Amino acid sequence: MNRPRTSIHGEWSSRWAFVLAATGSAVGLGNIWKFPYIAGENGGGAFVLVYLACIVIVGVPIFIAEVLIGRRGRQSPINTMVTLSQEAGKSKHWRLLGWAGVIAGFLILSYYSVIAGWGLAYVFRSGIGLFSGASAEEVQTIFNEFLATPERLLAWHTIFMVMTMVVVARGVRSGLEKAVRYLMPCLFVLLVVLVGYAMNTAAFGQGFEFLFKPDFSKLSQDSVLIAMGHAFFTLSLGMGAIMIYGSYMPERASIAKTTFIIAGADTFVALMAGLAIFPLVFANNLEPGAGPGLMFVTLPLAFGQMPGGAFFGTLFFVLIVFAAWTSAISLIEPAVAWLVETRGMRRLTACVWAGMATWLLGVGTVLSFNLWSEVKLFGKTYFDLLDYLTANIMLPLGGLFIAVFAVWIMKEAHVREELAMINKTGYRAWRLLVRYVTPVAVLIVFLNAIGVLQHG
Ligand code: TRP
Numbered sequence: 001m002n003r004p005r006t007s008i009h010g011e012w013s014s015r016w017a018f019v020l021a022a023t024g025s026a027v028g029l030g031n032i033w034k035f036p037y038i039a040g041e042n043g044g045g046a047f048v049l050v051y052l053a054c055i056v057i058v059g060v061p062i063f064i065a066e067v068l069i070g071r072r073g074r075q076s077p078i079n080t081m082v083t084l085s086q087e088a089g090k091s092k093h094w095r096l097l098g099w100a101g102v103i104a105g106f107l108i109l110s111y112y113s114v115i116a117g118w119g120l121a122y123v124f125r126s127g128i129g130l131f132s133g134a135s136a137e138e139v140q141t142i143f144n145e146f147l148a149t150p151e152r153l154l155a156w157h158t159i160f161m162v163m164t165m166v167v168v169a170r171g172v173r174s175g176l177e178k179a180v181r182y183l184m185p186c187l188f189v190l191l192v193v194l195v196g197y198a199m200n201t202a203a204f205g206q207g208f209e210f211l212f213k214p215d216f217s218k219l220s221q222d223s224v225l226i227a228m229g230h231a232f233f234t235l236s237l238g239m240g241a242i243m244i245y246g247s248y249m250p251e252r253a254s255i256a257k258t259t260f261i262i263a264g265a266d267t268f269v270a271l272m273a274g275l276a277i278f279p280l281v282f283a284n285n286l287e288p289g290a291g292p293g294l295m296f297v298t299l300p301l302a303f304g305q306m307p308g309g310a311f312f313g314t315l316f317f318v319l320i321v322f323a324a325w326t327s328a329i330s331l332i333e334p335a336v337a338w339l340v341e342t343r344g345m346r347r348l349t350a351c352v353w354a355g356m357a358t359w360l361l362g363v364g365t366v367l368s369f370n371l372w373s374e375v376k377l378f379g380k381t382y383f384d385l386l387d388y389l390t391a392n393i394m395l396p397l398g399g400l401f402i403a404v405f406a407v408w409i410m411k412e413a414h415v416r417e418e419l420a421m422i423n424k425t426g427y428r429a430w431r432l433l434v435r436y437v438t439p440v441a442v443l444i445v446f447l448n449a450i451g452v453l454q455h456g
Contacts, residue, residue: 007074007247009337009347010173015253017177019261021330022067022236022245024180026266027187028327029115030234032320033295035270036277038226040288043218044210048274050224052267054231058441060263061433062237062399065406067255068418070246072410076337077101077240080247081405088410097401101240102335104394106354108239109331110361111386113164116324117156118296119317121146126313131304136286139301143293153366158359160321164328165355168336169348176329183322190319191272197312198279207278210288211271228441229392234266238398241330244337255419256426269323276316295320332358400442407434 012018039047072087073080078098085094125131131139146152167175198204232238246255277295280302281288290298303313332354339350368375368382377385406415419427 005074005251007337009340010171010248011250012177012248013173015250015258017181018245018249018253019258020180020184021176021248021326022242022258022262023265024184024323024326025236025241025245025330026234026262026327027184027269028234028236028323029112029119029320030230030327031266031270032273032323033115033119033292035230035234036274037291037294038230039211039274040278040281040294041291042220042223042226043215044288045212045214046216046219047223047227048211048271049214050219051227051230054228054441055235055263055267057433058228058399058438059231059235059237060259061430061438062232062403063235063242063259063263064255064419064430065434066237066240066242066399066402067246067249067259068415069402069406069410070240070243071249071251071255072414072418073243074247076247076341077243077334078338079341080243084405084410087414090409094405094409097398097405098240098334098338100394101238101243101398102338104239104390104398105241105331105334106358106361107386107394108390109164109328109358111365111383112324112328112331113160113358114153114157114362114365114383116160116321116328117153117158118146119320119324120160121152121156122296122300123314123317123321126300126303126310126317129310131300131313132310134301134304136301139304140297142300143297147369150366150370153369154363157362157366160324160328161355161359161362163325164332165351167325167329168332168355169351171347176333179329180326183326187269187319187322190315191269191276194276194312194316194319195272198276201279201283201306203282204279206282207275207280210278210282211274225392225444228444229396232395232399233391234270235263236327236330238395238402239331240334240398243402244334245330256423256430396442400439403434403438403442407431 012021039051069084070077070080073083075083076098078095081094081098082092085092125142130142134142167179169175170178198207236242249255277299278288281294281298284298284302284305286298286302299316300313303309303316306312335354336347336350339345339354340347343350345353364372365383365386368384372382375382380388416427
Protein backbone atom coordinates (compact mmCIF):
# COMPACT_ATOMS: atom_id res chain seq x y z
CA MET A 1 0.00 0.00 0.00
CA ASN A 2 1.51 3.32 -1.03
CA ARG A 3 -0.69 5.43 1.18
CA PRO A 4 1.52 7.71 3.28
CA ARG A 5 1.04 7.29 7.00
CA THR A 6 2.02 10.85 7.80
CA SER A 7 1.10 14.05 6.01
CA ILE A 8 3.76 15.87 3.99
CA HIS A 9 2.63 19.02 5.80
CA GLY A 10 3.65 17.68 9.18
CA GLU A 11 1.95 16.24 12.21
CA TRP A 12 0.69 17.51 15.57
CA SER A 13 3.28 16.85 18.26
CA SER A 14 0.79 14.92 20.39
CA ARG A 15 -2.81 13.90 20.89
CA TRP A 16 -3.25 16.98 23.04
CA ALA A 17 -2.00 19.26 20.32
CA PHE A 18 -4.72 17.83 18.07
CA VAL A 19 -7.34 18.31 20.75
CA LEU A 20 -6.26 21.91 21.28
CA ALA A 21 -6.13 22.70 17.57
CA ALA A 22 -9.51 21.16 16.82
CA THR A 23 -11.01 22.86 19.86
CA GLY A 24 -9.49 26.09 18.62
CA SER A 25 -11.17 25.55 15.29
CA ALA A 26 -14.53 24.68 16.81
CA VAL A 27 -14.61 27.45 19.40
CA GLY A 28 -15.00 30.78 17.65
CA LEU A 29 -17.41 33.49 16.66
CA GLY A 30 -19.98 30.72 16.34
CA ASN A 31 -19.90 30.13 20.09
CA ILE A 32 -19.50 33.65 21.37
CA TRP A 33 -21.18 35.83 18.76
CA LYS A 34 -23.66 33.60 16.93
CA PHE A 35 -24.86 31.13 19.56
CA PRO A 36 -26.05 33.74 22.10
CA TYR A 37 -27.91 35.78 19.53
CA ILE A 38 -29.66 32.86 17.87
CA ALA A 39 -30.49 31.43 21.30
CA GLY A 40 -31.89 34.85 22.17
CA GLU A 41 -33.92 35.08 18.97
CA ASN A 42 -35.32 31.58 19.40
CA GLY A 43 -36.50 31.90 22.96
CA GLY A 44 -33.65 30.44 25.01
CA GLY A 45 -33.97 27.16 26.95
CA ALA A 46 -35.89 24.99 24.50
CA PHE A 47 -33.63 26.07 21.64
CA VAL A 48 -30.55 25.30 23.72
CA LEU A 49 -31.91 21.84 24.45
CA VAL A 50 -32.50 21.09 20.76
CA TYR A 51 -29.06 22.43 19.92
CA LEU A 52 -27.51 20.10 22.50
CA ALA A 53 -29.43 17.16 21.04
CA CYS A 54 -28.18 18.05 17.55
CA ILE A 55 -24.58 18.15 18.77
CA VAL A 56 -24.98 14.61 20.11
CA ILE A 57 -27.05 13.03 17.31
CA VAL A 58 -25.61 14.78 14.25
CA GLY A 59 -22.46 16.63 15.25
CA VAL A 60 -20.44 14.07 17.18
CA PRO A 61 -21.02 11.14 14.76
CA ILE A 62 -20.07 13.23 11.71
CA PHE A 63 -17.11 14.70 13.55
CA ILE A 64 -15.77 11.17 14.10
CA ALA A 65 -16.37 10.35 10.43
CA GLU A 66 -14.56 13.47 9.26
CA VAL A 67 -11.52 12.89 11.46
CA LEU A 68 -11.18 9.26 10.42
CA ILE A 69 -11.38 10.14 6.73
CA GLY A 70 -8.74 12.80 7.20
CA ARG A 71 -6.38 10.63 9.15
CA ARG A 72 -6.62 7.81 6.65
CA GLY A 73 -6.12 10.11 3.65
CA ARG A 74 -3.34 12.23 5.16
CA GLN A 75 -3.67 14.98 2.55
CA SER A 76 -5.76 18.04 1.75
CA PRO A 77 -9.47 17.15 1.63
CA ILE A 78 -9.46 17.13 -2.18
CA ASN A 79 -6.59 14.67 -2.49
CA THR A 80 -7.77 12.68 0.51
CA MET A 81 -11.08 12.07 -1.25
CA VAL A 82 -9.22 10.96 -4.39
CA THR A 83 -6.99 8.56 -2.48
CA LEU A 84 -9.74 7.08 -0.36
CA SER A 85 -12.24 6.63 -3.17
CA GLN A 86 -9.54 4.79 -5.12
CA GLU A 87 -8.75 2.68 -2.09
CA ALA A 88 -12.42 1.73 -1.89
CA GLY A 89 -12.60 1.13 -5.64
CA LYS A 90 -15.20 3.88 -6.08
CA SER A 91 -15.58 6.91 -8.34
CA LYS A 92 -12.90 9.58 -8.18
CA HIS A 93 -15.66 12.16 -8.44
CA TRP A 94 -15.75 12.12 -4.67
CA ARG A 95 -12.99 14.69 -4.97
CA LEU A 96 -15.78 17.18 -5.69
CA LEU A 97 -16.66 16.87 -2.01
CA GLY A 98 -13.16 18.12 -1.25
CA TRP A 99 -13.63 20.97 -3.69
CA ALA A 100 -16.95 21.96 -2.20
CA GLY A 101 -15.23 22.10 1.16
CA VAL A 102 -12.37 24.29 -0.05
CA ILE A 103 -14.86 26.70 -1.60
CA ALA A 104 -17.03 26.74 1.52
CA GLY A 105 -13.92 27.52 3.55
CA PHE A 106 -13.11 30.50 1.34
CA LEU A 107 -16.65 31.82 1.52
CA ILE A 108 -16.96 31.44 5.28
CA LEU A 109 -13.56 32.92 6.04
CA SER A 110 -14.27 35.91 3.80
CA TYR A 111 -17.09 37.10 6.06
CA TYR A 112 -15.75 35.54 9.24
CA SER A 113 -12.70 37.78 8.92
CA VAL A 114 -14.85 40.88 8.57
CA ILE A 115 -16.76 40.10 11.79
CA ALA A 116 -13.53 39.21 13.57
CA GLY A 117 -12.29 42.61 12.38
CA TRP A 118 -15.20 44.23 14.26
CA GLY A 119 -13.97 42.36 17.29
CA LEU A 120 -10.47 43.75 16.80
CA ALA A 121 -11.81 47.27 16.47
CA TYR A 122 -13.86 46.80 19.63
CA VAL A 123 -10.81 45.70 21.62
CA PHE A 124 -9.37 49.16 21.09
CA ARG A 125 -12.68 50.94 21.43
CA SER A 126 -13.32 49.35 24.83
CA GLY A 127 -9.70 49.86 25.77
CA ILE A 128 -9.85 53.63 25.37
CA GLY A 129 -13.06 53.75 27.39
CA LEU A 130 -15.25 54.81 24.48
CA PHE A 131 -18.27 53.11 26.01
CA SER A 132 -17.86 54.23 29.60
CA GLY A 133 -21.17 55.65 30.73
CA ALA A 134 -22.59 55.61 27.19
CA SER A 135 -26.36 55.36 26.76
CA ALA A 136 -28.05 52.71 24.60
CA GLU A 137 -28.53 55.28 21.88
CA GLU A 138 -24.92 56.36 21.94
CA VAL A 139 -23.63 52.80 21.72
CA GLN A 140 -26.00 52.06 18.85
CA THR A 141 -24.87 55.21 17.06
CA ILE A 142 -21.21 54.32 17.51
CA PHE A 143 -21.88 50.88 16.02
CA ASN A 144 -23.93 52.25 13.11
CA GLU A 145 -21.28 54.81 12.29
CA PHE A 146 -18.65 52.13 12.41
CA LEU A 147 -20.61 49.97 9.97
CA ALA A 148 -21.18 52.94 7.71
CA THR A 149 -17.46 53.51 7.13
CA PRO A 150 -16.26 50.87 4.65
CA GLU A 151 -12.62 51.91 4.90
CA ARG A 152 -12.55 51.15 8.61
CA LEU A 153 -14.18 47.75 8.20
CA LEU A 154 -11.78 47.07 5.36
CA ALA A 155 -8.74 48.03 7.41
CA TRP A 156 -9.70 45.71 10.29
CA HIS A 157 -10.63 42.93 7.88
CA THR A 158 -7.19 43.32 6.29
CA ILE A 159 -5.40 43.19 9.63
CA PHE A 160 -7.28 40.07 10.67
CA MET A 161 -6.56 38.34 7.35
CA VAL A 162 -2.85 39.11 7.74
CA MET A 163 -2.88 37.73 11.29
CA THR A 164 -4.51 34.57 10.01
CA MET A 165 -2.17 34.04 7.10
CA VAL A 166 0.94 34.66 9.21
CA VAL A 167 -0.01 31.73 11.45
CA VAL A 168 -0.95 29.47 8.57
CA ALA A 169 2.26 30.31 6.69
CA ARG A 170 4.34 29.10 9.64
CA GLY A 171 2.98 25.60 9.19
CA VAL A 172 1.53 22.84 11.32
CA ARG A 173 3.84 22.78 14.32
CA SER A 174 5.41 26.19 14.61
CA GLY A 175 2.34 28.03 13.29
CA LEU A 176 -0.97 26.34 13.98
CA GLU A 177 0.09 24.35 16.99
CA LYS A 178 1.99 27.06 18.77
CA ALA A 179 -0.83 29.56 18.27
CA VAL A 180 -3.48 27.33 19.76
CA ARG A 181 -1.26 26.19 22.61
CA TYR A 182 -1.17 29.72 24.00
CA LEU A 183 -4.47 31.12 22.81
CA MET A 184 -6.82 28.34 23.90
CA PRO A 185 -5.89 28.26 27.60
CA CYS A 186 -6.11 32.08 27.73
CA LEU A 187 -9.56 31.88 26.30
CA PHE A 188 -10.80 29.45 28.93
CA VAL A 189 -9.37 31.52 31.75
CA LEU A 190 -10.92 34.72 30.39
CA LEU A 191 -14.31 33.07 30.03
CA VAL A 192 -14.31 31.79 33.58
CA VAL A 193 -13.35 35.26 34.83
CA LEU A 194 -16.22 36.80 32.87
CA VAL A 195 -18.80 34.30 34.07
CA GLY A 196 -17.58 34.98 37.60
CA TYR A 197 -18.20 38.65 36.91
CA ALA A 198 -21.69 37.95 35.56
CA MET A 199 -22.48 35.85 38.63
CA ASN A 200 -22.15 38.95 40.72
CA THR A 201 -24.83 40.82 38.82
CA ALA A 202 -28.33 40.72 40.23
CA ALA A 203 -29.72 39.22 37.04
CA PHE A 204 -27.57 36.08 36.99
CA GLY A 205 -30.52 33.89 37.97
CA GLN A 206 -32.62 35.38 35.21
CA GLY A 207 -29.92 34.78 32.61
CA PHE A 208 -29.46 31.23 33.86
CA GLU A 209 -33.15 30.53 33.67
CA PHE A 210 -33.40 31.97 30.18
CA LEU A 211 -30.70 29.59 28.94
CA PHE A 212 -31.69 26.44 30.79
CA LYS A 213 -35.41 26.52 31.48
CA PRO A 214 -37.07 25.18 28.34
CA ASP A 215 -40.31 26.73 27.20
CA PHE A 216 -41.31 24.70 24.17
CA SER A 217 -44.04 27.10 23.16
CA LYS A 218 -41.29 29.45 22.02
CA LEU A 219 -39.85 26.87 19.67
CA SER A 220 -40.90 27.14 16.04
CA GLN A 221 -40.11 24.47 13.49
CA ASP A 222 -37.59 26.85 12.06
CA SER A 223 -35.82 27.06 15.43
CA VAL A 224 -35.18 23.33 15.35
CA LEU A 225 -33.58 23.65 11.95
CA ILE A 226 -31.51 26.67 12.94
CA ALA A 227 -30.25 24.75 15.95
CA MET A 228 -29.21 21.86 13.74
CA GLY A 229 -27.46 24.07 11.19
CA HIS A 230 -25.57 25.73 13.99
CA ALA A 231 -24.33 22.36 15.24
CA PHE A 232 -22.36 22.07 11.98
CA PHE A 233 -21.03 25.58 12.11
CA THR A 234 -19.93 25.50 15.70
CA LEU A 235 -18.12 22.16 15.36
CA SER A 236 -16.43 23.30 12.11
CA LEU A 237 -18.04 20.36 10.34
CA GLY A 238 -18.81 19.66 6.72
CA MET A 239 -16.06 21.46 4.80
CA GLY A 240 -12.85 19.61 5.52
CA ALA A 241 -11.38 21.72 8.32
CA ILE A 242 -11.71 18.88 10.76
CA MET A 243 -10.66 16.47 8.02
CA ILE A 244 -7.34 18.22 7.49
CA TYR A 245 -6.74 18.61 11.21
CA GLY A 246 -7.38 14.86 11.43
CA SER A 247 -4.76 14.33 8.73
CA TYR A 248 -2.14 15.81 11.06
CA MET A 249 -3.22 13.54 13.88
CA PRO A 250 -0.76 10.99 15.25
CA GLU A 251 -1.50 7.37 14.45
CA ARG A 252 -2.04 6.17 18.00
CA ALA A 253 -4.49 8.78 19.21
CA SER A 254 -8.08 7.63 19.77
CA ILE A 255 -10.49 9.43 17.46
CA ALA A 256 -13.64 8.79 19.48
CA LYS A 257 -12.15 9.92 22.78
CA THR A 258 -10.67 13.12 21.39
CA THR A 259 -13.97 13.91 19.65
CA PHE A 260 -15.87 13.78 22.94
CA ILE A 261 -13.37 16.14 24.53
CA ILE A 262 -13.55 18.62 21.64
CA ALA A 263 -17.34 18.59 21.33
CA GLY A 264 -17.59 18.90 25.10
CA ALA A 265 -15.24 21.86 25.22
CA ASP A 266 -17.05 23.58 22.35
CA THR A 267 -20.42 23.16 24.02
CA PHE A 268 -19.00 24.30 27.34
CA VAL A 269 -17.69 27.52 25.79
CA ALA A 270 -21.00 28.27 24.07
CA LEU A 271 -22.91 27.80 27.31
CA MET A 272 -20.36 29.85 29.26
CA ALA A 273 -20.62 32.62 26.68
CA GLY A 274 -24.38 32.54 27.14
CA LEU A 275 -23.96 32.67 30.92
CA ALA A 276 -21.61 35.63 30.60
CA ILE A 277 -23.87 37.54 28.20
CA PHE A 278 -27.49 37.00 29.28
CA PRO A 279 -27.18 38.18 32.89
CA LEU A 280 -25.70 41.41 31.50
CA VAL A 281 -28.52 41.65 28.98
CA PHE A 282 -31.21 41.28 31.65
CA ALA A 283 -29.42 43.42 34.22
CA ASN A 284 -29.59 46.29 31.71
CA ASN A 285 -33.12 45.63 30.45
CA LEU A 286 -31.83 44.82 27.00
CA GLU A 287 -33.49 42.70 24.38
CA PRO A 288 -32.26 39.04 24.20
CA GLY A 289 -33.56 38.76 20.64
CA ALA A 290 -31.60 41.75 19.35
CA GLY A 291 -29.98 39.68 16.58
CA PRO A 292 -26.41 39.85 15.24
CA GLY A 293 -25.91 43.20 16.95
CA LEU A 294 -26.43 41.58 20.37
CA MET A 295 -22.75 41.39 21.09
CA PHE A 296 -21.52 44.59 19.48
CA VAL A 297 -24.26 46.86 20.70
CA THR A 298 -25.64 45.51 23.95
CA LEU A 299 -22.41 44.29 25.49
CA PRO A 300 -20.45 47.53 25.20
CA LEU A 301 -23.49 49.23 26.71
CA ALA A 302 -23.65 46.76 29.56
CA PHE A 303 -19.93 46.95 30.19
CA GLY A 304 -19.96 50.73 29.89
CA GLN A 305 -22.35 50.99 32.79
CA MET A 306 -20.54 48.71 35.18
CA PRO A 307 -17.66 49.38 37.50
CA GLY A 308 -14.52 48.01 35.87
CA GLY A 309 -16.51 47.67 32.66
CA ALA A 310 -13.82 49.11 30.38
CA PHE A 311 -11.39 46.48 31.61
CA PHE A 312 -13.79 43.55 31.36
CA GLY A 313 -15.15 44.75 28.04
CA THR A 314 -11.68 44.88 26.58
CA LEU A 315 -10.94 41.44 27.96
CA PHE A 316 -14.08 40.11 26.37
CA PHE A 317 -13.22 41.38 22.91
CA VAL A 318 -9.66 40.10 23.22
CA LEU A 319 -11.18 36.70 23.91
CA ILE A 320 -13.39 36.91 20.85
CA VAL A 321 -10.47 37.79 18.61
CA PHE A 322 -8.43 34.87 20.01
CA ALA A 323 -11.30 32.49 19.43
CA ALA A 324 -11.89 33.77 15.90
CA TRP A 325 -8.19 33.59 15.10
CA THR A 326 -7.81 29.90 15.97
CA SER A 327 -10.96 29.16 13.93
CA ALA A 328 -9.97 31.21 10.90
CA ILE A 329 -6.74 29.28 10.38
CA SER A 330 -8.70 26.05 9.99
CA LEU A 331 -10.96 27.56 7.34
CA ILE A 332 -8.06 28.25 4.97
CA GLU A 333 -5.73 25.34 5.79
CA PRO A 334 -7.42 22.89 3.34
CA ALA A 335 -6.90 25.30 0.43
CA VAL A 336 -3.30 26.03 1.39
CA ALA A 337 -2.47 22.34 1.78
CA TRP A 338 -4.00 21.63 -1.63
CA LEU A 339 -1.95 24.37 -3.32
CA VAL A 340 1.22 22.96 -1.75
CA GLU A 341 0.41 19.36 -2.75
CA THR A 342 -0.91 19.88 -6.21
CA ARG A 343 0.60 23.13 -7.45
CA GLY A 344 3.96 22.52 -5.81
CA MET A 345 3.85 25.93 -4.17
CA ARG A 346 5.83 26.83 -1.10
CA ARG A 347 3.60 27.21 1.93
CA LEU A 348 4.24 30.93 2.10
CA THR A 349 3.34 31.47 -1.57
CA ALA A 350 0.21 29.38 -1.16
CA CYS A 351 -0.78 31.50 1.83
CA VAL A 352 -0.33 34.74 -0.06
CA TRP A 353 -2.58 33.56 -2.91
CA ALA A 354 -5.25 31.98 -0.73
CA GLY A 355 -5.20 34.94 1.63
CA MET A 356 -5.57 37.49 -1.14
CA ALA A 357 -8.46 35.62 -2.73
CA THR A 358 -10.26 35.44 0.61
CA TRP A 359 -9.54 39.07 1.36
CA LEU A 360 -11.02 40.11 -1.97
CA LEU A 361 -14.21 38.11 -1.37
CA GLY A 362 -14.45 39.78 2.02
CA VAL A 363 -14.69 43.20 0.39
CA GLY A 364 -18.21 42.21 -0.68
CA THR A 365 -19.14 41.59 2.96
CA VAL A 366 -17.61 44.91 4.00
CA LEU A 367 -19.68 46.75 1.39
CA SER A 368 -22.88 44.87 2.22
CA PHE A 369 -23.00 46.77 5.52
CA ASN A 370 -22.88 50.18 3.87
CA LEU A 371 -22.69 50.99 0.16
CA TRP A 372 -24.41 47.77 -0.90
CA SER A 373 -26.82 47.48 2.02
CA GLU A 374 -29.77 47.84 -0.34
CA VAL A 375 -28.48 45.31 -2.87
CA LYS A 376 -30.51 42.20 -2.12
CA LEU A 377 -31.15 38.76 -3.52
CA PHE A 378 -33.94 36.63 -1.98
CA GLY A 379 -34.37 39.54 0.44
CA LYS A 380 -30.85 39.08 1.78
CA THR A 381 -27.75 41.22 1.56
CA TYR A 382 -24.52 39.76 0.23
CA PHE A 383 -23.41 38.97 3.78
CA ASP A 384 -26.73 37.42 4.82
CA LEU A 385 -26.80 35.34 1.67
CA LEU A 386 -23.25 34.12 2.18
CA ASP A 387 -23.95 33.18 5.78
CA TYR A 388 -27.14 31.43 4.74
CA LEU A 389 -25.65 29.59 1.80
CA THR A 390 -22.65 28.31 3.73
CA ALA A 391 -24.10 27.50 7.16
CA ASN A 392 -27.49 26.20 6.07
CA ILE A 393 -26.74 24.60 2.72
CA MET A 394 -23.08 23.88 2.08
CA LEU A 395 -22.13 22.59 5.53
CA PRO A 396 -25.12 20.25 6.02
CA LEU A 397 -24.70 18.95 2.48
CA GLY A 398 -20.95 18.47 2.96
CA GLY A 399 -21.55 16.75 6.30
CA LEU A 400 -24.16 14.49 4.75
CA PHE A 401 -21.75 13.33 2.06
CA ILE A 402 -18.93 12.89 4.56
CA ALA A 403 -21.19 10.63 6.62
CA VAL A 404 -22.27 8.71 3.53
CA PHE A 405 -18.66 8.32 2.42
CA ALA A 406 -17.50 6.97 5.76
CA VAL A 407 -20.17 4.30 6.16
CA TRP A 408 -21.40 3.49 2.66
CA ILE A 409 -18.34 3.99 0.47
CA MET A 410 -15.28 3.16 2.55
CA LYS A 411 -14.56 -0.46 3.34
CA GLU A 412 -15.66 -1.27 6.85
CA ALA A 413 -12.33 -2.92 7.64
CA HIS A 414 -10.56 0.38 6.91
CA VAL A 415 -12.97 2.35 9.05
CA ARG A 416 -12.48 -0.09 11.91
CA GLU A 417 -8.73 0.08 11.53
CA GLU A 418 -8.78 3.87 11.76
CA LEU A 419 -11.22 4.06 14.65
CA ALA A 420 -9.75 1.10 16.51
CA MET A 421 -12.56 1.34 19.03
CA ILE A 422 -12.16 -1.04 21.92
CA ASN A 423 -15.76 -0.54 22.85
CA LYS A 424 -17.83 -2.72 20.49
CA THR A 425 -21.17 -1.26 21.53
CA GLY A 426 -19.80 2.23 21.01
CA TYR A 427 -18.68 1.34 17.51
CA ARG A 428 -22.02 -0.22 16.60
CA ALA A 429 -23.91 2.76 17.94
CA TRP A 430 -21.74 5.11 15.91
CA ARG A 431 -22.16 3.11 12.72
CA LEU A 432 -25.91 2.86 13.17
CA LEU A 433 -26.19 6.59 13.77
CA VAL A 434 -24.04 7.57 10.80
CA ARG A 435 -25.69 5.06 8.46
CA TYR A 436 -29.30 5.94 9.15
CA VAL A 437 -30.11 8.51 11.79
CA THR A 438 -27.63 11.24 10.95
CA PRO A 439 -28.20 11.35 7.16
CA VAL A 440 -31.97 11.50 7.58
CA ALA A 441 -31.69 14.27 10.15
CA VAL A 442 -29.32 16.26 7.93
CA LEU A 443 -31.56 15.75 4.93
CA ILE A 444 -34.41 17.36 6.82
CA VAL A 445 -32.28 20.42 7.54
CA PHE A 446 -31.19 20.63 3.96
CA LEU A 447 -34.63 20.27 2.43
CA ASN A 448 -35.90 22.99 4.70
CA ALA A 449 -33.10 25.27 3.56
CA ILE A 450 -34.21 24.89 -0.05
CA GLY A 451 -37.83 25.34 0.90
CA VAL A 452 -37.16 28.56 2.75
CA LEU A 453 -35.17 29.92 -0.17
CA GLN A 454 -38.06 29.22 -2.53
CA HIS A 455 -40.69 30.78 -0.33
CA GLY A 456 -38.62 33.86 0.22
N1 TRP B 1 -16.51 26.64 14.32
C1 TRP B 1 -16.09 27.99 14.21
C2 TRP B 1 -16.99 28.87 15.08
O1 TRP B 1 -17.83 28.40 15.76
C3 TRP B 1 -16.08 28.49 12.79
C4 TRP B 1 -15.41 27.56 11.87
C5 TRP B 1 -14.07 27.28 11.81
C6 TRP B 1 -16.02 26.76 10.91
N2 TRP B 1 -13.83 26.34 10.86
C7 TRP B 1 -15.00 26.01 10.29
C8 TRP B 1 -17.34 26.61 10.52
C9 TRP B 1 -15.32 25.09 9.31
C10 TRP B 1 -17.65 25.70 9.54
C11 TRP B 1 -16.65 24.94 8.93
O2 TRP B 1 -16.85 30.05 15.08
